[in-house]
Amino acid sequence: MPKxxxxxxxxxxxxxxxxxxxxxxxxxxxxxxxCVYSRSxxxxxxxAGEWGIPRYTTDMADAINDEETDVVVIGLxxxxxxxxxxxxxxxxxxxxxxxxxxxxxxxxxxxxxxxxASGVFHGYLEDLCYPPKTLKALESVQKGAIGQVTxxxxxxxxxxxxxxxxxxxxxxxxxxxxxxxxxxxxIGRNYIGKHIRPVEVMCWADTLVKPINAEDNAIALxxxxxxxxxxxxxxWTFRGGMELKDEVAGxxxxxxIDHWLRTGFEIFSAGGTGDYVAEKSExxxxxxxxxxxxxxxxxxTHMFTDMLDALDNGTQPMETFYDGYxxxxxxxxxxxxxxxxxxxxxxxxxxxxxxxxxxxxGPKEYDASHWLIKEEKMPDGTIKIILxxxxxxxxxxKIQE
Numbered sequence: 370m371p372k373x374x375x376x377x378x379x380x381x382x383x384x385x386x387x388x389x390x391x392x393x394x395x396x397x398x399x400x401x402x403x404c405v406y407s408r409s410x411x412x413x414x415x416x417a418g419e420w421g422i423p424r425y426t427t428d429m430a431d432a433i434n435d436e437e438t439d440v441v442v443i444g445l446x447x448x449x450x451x452x453x454x455x456x457x458x459x460x461x462x463x464x465x466x467x468x469x470x471x472x473x474x475x476x477x478x479x480x481x482x483x484x485x486a487s488g489v490f491h492g493y494l495e496d497l498c499y500p501p502k503t504l505k506a507l508e509s510v511q512k513g514a515i516g517q518v519t520x521x522x523x524x525x526x527x528x529x530x531x532x533x534x535x536x537x538x539x540x541x542x543x544x545x546x547x548x549x550x551x552x553x554x555x556i557g558r559n560y561i562g563k564h565i566r567p568v569e570v571m572c573w574a575d576t577l578v579k580p581i582n583a584e585d586n587a588i589a590l591x592x593x594x595x596x597x598x599x600x601x602x603x604x605w606t607f608r609g610g611m612e613l614k615d616e617v618a619g620x621x622x623x624x625x626i627d628h629w630l631r632t633g634f635e636i637f638s639a640g641g642t643g644d645y646v647a648e649k650s651e652x653x654x655x656x657x658x659x660x661x662x663x664x665x666x667x668x669x670t671h672m673f674t675d676m677l678d679a680l681d682n683g684t685q686p687m688e689t690f691y692d693g694y695x696x697x698x699x700x701x702x703x704x705x706x707x708x709x710x711x712x713x714x715x716x717x718x719x720x721x722x723x724x725x726x727x728x729x730x731g732p733k734e735y736d737a738s739h740w741l742i743k744e745e746k747m748p749d750g751t752i753k754i755i756l757x758x759x760x761x762x763x764x765x766x767k768i769q770e
Contacts, residue, residue: 373681376403378432378462380453381444382416384531385467389442389494390420392669400677402442406432433457440465440680442494446534447472447542454480463490463680469551469700470693472542477697478719481690492676492686493693497525497552497613498559499668499675506617506624510560516621519730521560522600523553524614526607529579536581544583546574546703549603554696555688557591557599560617563692564723566594567715570702578606589703592712596730610658620733628666634659691721732757 377393379386379402390402404424407413417425426432429449433441433456441457443450443466450466457464464484470493471477484491497503510518526549534540535548558567574587585605590598613628636657660666672688679686698717705713735741735756742755742764752769 375400375440375677375680376438377401377440377442378403378435378438379405379422379442379444380429380432381467382407382409382412383444386416386444388664388667388669389444389467389673390416390422392664392673394420396664396670397673397677400673403438404432404435429453430456433462434460439463440677443467446532446540447547448540451476451480455483458484458487458489461487461489463492465492465494465676466690466693467494468496468555468693469542469547469697470690471697472547474694474698474701474716477690477694481694481719484690490680491690492679493688493690494672494676495552495555495688495692495696496668496672498555498688499671500628500666501668501671502626502628503556503559503615503668504671506615506626507559509624510617510619514622515617515619515624517595517728517730518561518597518617518619520598520600520616520618521557522602522614522616523556524602524612525549525552526602526604527611528608529585529605536579536583538581538583541583543700543704544574544576544581544587545585545603545605546572546587546589546700548605550587550589550601550700550703551696553601553603554591554599554699555692556615557601558692558695561593561595561597561599562725563695564725565597565727566717566720566722567599567695567699568592568594569712569714570699570706571712572703572706574703574707584707587703587707589706591699591702591715594727594729620730629658629660631658634661694719 377400379390382405393400393402402420402422405413405417405422406426406429408427410427413425413427440463443453445453447469450471454464471480530548541547569592570589572587572589574584576584577586579585587603589601592598611629615626617624636659638657664670676686699715702713702715732740738759739756740759742757744754747753754767757764
């Protein structure tokens, strides 16, 4: 099917709106932002001029109902997502919404039901599921390179978000969990398998440093029905830039990814250049780790390619509003666990796990009578095998020359 030239309404002129527009204009030349909305007329005018956008407005409905645009991209504060999606669905426009989808699981479900009833195309803009390293790692996992996934860890930590509204839970819906945890949760879901249901959550969160009414640090464990655990770590108080790390452990191997602090591009500057180094970088002197192409490294390029190719081909993108709804439900369980200090169930009134067989994580069989505990090569070159008898439970070892 031939690609269509899409004209896009961009809602939001903050950092995320800039990243989205930069990606579309520089990496998808046939797709252009035609109309931009901002709550600030000055900012809307400046943004339109900077990116060569024909129209700007401070009226959200006007921007969404622009007769020339067919796609609405939402890069607004979290409390405005539902309003924008309602207007876009009513206008019959395709909708791409930034993370998190909603303020909570109930609102996310209402949004999902709304777009599905309207029949409009929808994509969840979860960029950190699309970095090239992540996509390659995910392909390896899906091909069985590390066996059955037993554990994932995703960490995002930096000194805090750029805009004021993030720090106000009345607008954002929460703190570091809602801002960063959504990334980490969906990264884990992709590796473990989206058809595998998240069952329960244990979460610690606290406000350690920032004078705000939300958490600035959190750690959570998300347990899945196979027994796999997804560990998430988020912080708005980390110093030294932005840390983005993923780890995946399986029965047959391990994957480790460092996306940001060590980019493979290093500069030492004694005096500093005064130039922008990388997102959340706190210094322009000393050892610096610039990023050659930020939007590509953060996944925006592959994300918009997936979204708009799926729109053109009449298929679903990798990340849909359904995924955003599941993530919101898991974050609800995180917040419930913070209060109760107990494991809390993930409430998913709508679950679409599919018909794939769910295999619990368990021991590997060595032969008809034994489970395999461990096999390793010793310094003398022999192979030591540790076994457990299935009937008696006796643990033994054998040596293979």
